[in-house]
Amino acid sequence: MKTNDYVKYMTEQLVTYVDIPREERKEKRQLKKKHRPPMSYRLFGLIPIAFRFLFNRHK
Incomplete structure (x- = not known):
């Protein structure tokens, strides 16, 4: 694209x-x-959600 x-x-x-x-x-x-979306999701992507699913599954 030209100026x-x-x-x-x-x-x-x-x-x-x-x-x-x-x-x-x-x-x-x-x-x-x-x-x-929540602040943790905006800052770190899917990592917080993955941890939440992982810990909720074990309970």
Whole structure:
């Protein structure tokens, strides 16, 4: 991608973002935060889940 194409793409993205009403952007951000996976999963991937399954199986 050439620099001119990149600037054009970024400008288009900015314009579409600015065209969305402020309230709608806030709602989208809140929904995104609400549906986030747990912190341990985001930081370490599947390892914490694998350990949890392993320990729960032995109980």
